[in-house]
Amino acid sequence: MGIIVNLDVMLAKRKMSSQELAEKVGITPTNLSILKTNKAKAIRFSTLEKICEILECKPGDILDYIE
C-alpha cells in the first residue's frame, strides 16, 4: 500500500471543509483533492507545514504508512 493520506479524518475532527482548507493553505481545490484521494506522488514540505499549522496537528496525524 505504502504511504496514505488521512486528511479526511483530520478535517472531520476540526470540522473544516476541504474548500476552506484549500483556501487557507493556498492550494487549488483540485490539488487538495489529489492529495485526499491518495493520487499525489509528492508533497512539498511547505504545503505539509501549512496544513499542519492550520489543522493544528503533526505530519504523523495526516500521513500513515501501511504495508
Added chain:
Amino acid sequence: MNISGKNSISGMLKTILQICFWGGIAFLILLPILLFAIGKHLNSFVYVLYPNGICFLIFVKQFIELFNLLKENNPFCNSTVKRLSIAGKAAGIISIILGAETIFNIIVIKDEITSIFILGFMCILFLGVSIALYILSELFKQAKEYKEENDLTV
C-alpha cells in the same frame, strides 16, 4: 519562426503534410493507370513501391496527428509516445524493404551501380530516421513521466 501559436507557420506546415498524405494516396492509386497510359508494365521496382508507400503514408499520418496534439498544447501524453513509436516502426519497415531491394538488385538483377547506390543510401537514411524517432519516443516517455510527477506534486 514559430511552429505553433500566433504568427506561426502552422497553417503552411499543415497544408504541406496534408498534401504529402493525400498526394501520396492519389499517387499510389493512379500509378498503375499512369504506367498503363504510357505503355509500361508493372515491374519489381513498382511492386516494392507499394509497401514502401503505405508505410510512408502511415509515417506522415502520425505526424499530422502529432501536429494536432501540438496545437492542443498537450504534447506530453501517451498518444505522442505511441505515435512517435509507430512512425519509428514505419521508417524501420521502409528501411528493411529498401535494404532487401538493394541486396536483390545487387545479386539478382545486377542493376547499374547508380540505382544500387541510391537505394542503399535511402536504406541507411531511413534506418537513421527510425532510430532517431525511437530515441525521441523514449525521450517523450520520460518527459511525460516527469510532467506527471510534477503535476501530482501538491
